[in-house]
Amino acid sequence: MDNLIKVQDMCKIYNPGENEVRALDHVNLEIQRGEFVAIIGHSGSGKSTLMNMLGCLDVPTSGTYYLNGKDVSSLKDNQLSEIRNQEIGFIFQGFNLIANLTALENVELPLIYRGIGRSQRHKLAKEALIRVGLEKRIDHKPSEMSGGQQQRVAIARAIAAEPPVILADEPTGNLDSASTGEIMDILKGLHGLGRSVILITHDNEIADQAKRVVRILDGRIVEDYRNSEKKAQEA
């Protein structure tokens, strides 16, 4: 079976020349289908850069990136848009919902850009909102919902189009502990259904809830372990 994600020798250098910053330094990473991986690191460690690369929001300076069997490391802007739309469901720290659209309309957005017809779109978006427990908030605007509810709308948006990868960037960073629990339960539930979930975080407790942890420091991967193995070792 192909790897879902295969990163080889990836570098990202900002300001090439005098004051260059090596945000990613020869990173190699493989993620299989159905994994639940936490990428953990301090701020400035390069984890956000890695997330941008994995999410096809940016292209690496060198190295290759195979996503779902396709080399996406040298695609143009519009091709990257298409890949993001087809392959990736984003969940952001700041929710990133559009303020003047209702929950349903927000969830429909990636489906619109995929060119899915109106009735099919409504059906998929509704199903996704029901799955995150927001069937009663379908016509609410983001401003009428709590942070936890907004993040659940964002999760519904990420899963509505059934992309192979769910990429969550500090999804609980702006939430209280109760909402954090809810969001993590939803993510674990998605993993239980066989989805591949990649979680970017700086929080060890959050990372502990994933199946596999990849620790990044100064643009390099310094640790890569399974939580189950680690617990076994510690025991």
Place this chain on the structure above:
Amino acid sequence: MGNIAEYIKMAFKNITANKGRSFLTMLGIIIGISSVIMVMAVGDGTANAMNAEVQDLGTGQINVYCSDDAVNTEEWMTPEDITALKEKIEGVEGATPNDGASGTTVTGKGEFSLNLSGGTEDLQKSMNFNIKRGSYFTAADVEEGNRVCVLTDSDAKRLFGSDDVVGMDIEVDIGGISSSYRIVGVTQQKENTSFISYTYEGMPVSLDVPYTSFSNFGWESNSFYSVTVFSNDQASGEEVSRDIIHTLETRHHCAGEDYYQIQSFQDMLSEMNDMLAIVTTFISCVAAISLIVGGIGVMNIMLVSVTERTREIGIRKSLGAKTSSILLQFLAEAAILTILGGIIGILLGLLGAVGACKLMTASMGSAISPGIKASTILGATLFSCGIGVFFGIYPARKAAKLSPIEALRRN
């Protein structure tokens, strides 16, 4: 990529979500288009009304006058010249000297200044009046130098409080000499002639009198600086003019001296039209500038809107919107705003034109209907849509080209 209908729906949603901003954007376009349409409609309407009036007045009037070279009164036109012009030139129906004097009169209503126009019985032809009571003075009156006069019903009312004044006398005082004129006719203004015979309170009372009657005031009218010739409809103005000059030069033995000059009504009409066209062009330019300013307003609001919504653009791009999708969304917004503004502008412009024409009709007593042309409306609409698309492209491109990371980072 979705279809165009989705982007138009998105654009509508955004426009209604930001009503204040959308209205301000449209305002520039509304003012621009409505002022263009209003100015054009009122301008064309006025020109049409003036043309109709002047045409109605008789295109056959030819004014003959002596040039500055004719310093000697010997070269001025005599009553015999006038008779010759009338009798010898084919197509000429009448001729009258343009003689005049100012005086005063006192009636039961007070003191009035008078404007006496002296002429032959043909002076009647130059009027845009119909006879209401009595009759115009005759050739016999002119021959005998009778002190008779014709005036308008409105002047009669000013002098006597009634227009039933035929047979009454007016005591005319010119330079201290007083003479009594009998009223033989009262005229009435033709409809829709207010541009040419605009009257106001305090304006002198006009009397038409036989030029020969001026001898009562101590001077003989036997040479004239200016004469009006009336040709019939079939006659060619150019031929008649040539014949007039030839006849006069022969009679005064001054061929080729350019003593006599001609101004026909057609000349005046085209001069007037030229002037009107210049004014209309000027006002249209001002209106066009306001259209362009409106367009720049649209561009600025679109720029602000793009800056405000950078994050939204980032979100949309991260969810898979292509550059073309974002471009289409913003273009659709700009186009909808300008088309809506255009429609409102057209309606307001038409309403304004009708209103302005009603006002002018009421105040001037001359019916002006707005000259609304499909080409003006079409042009203004196309222009507004063009501005919307043109000025929408720059901010839309700027928005669409942003990298999603950069757009998401901004707040």
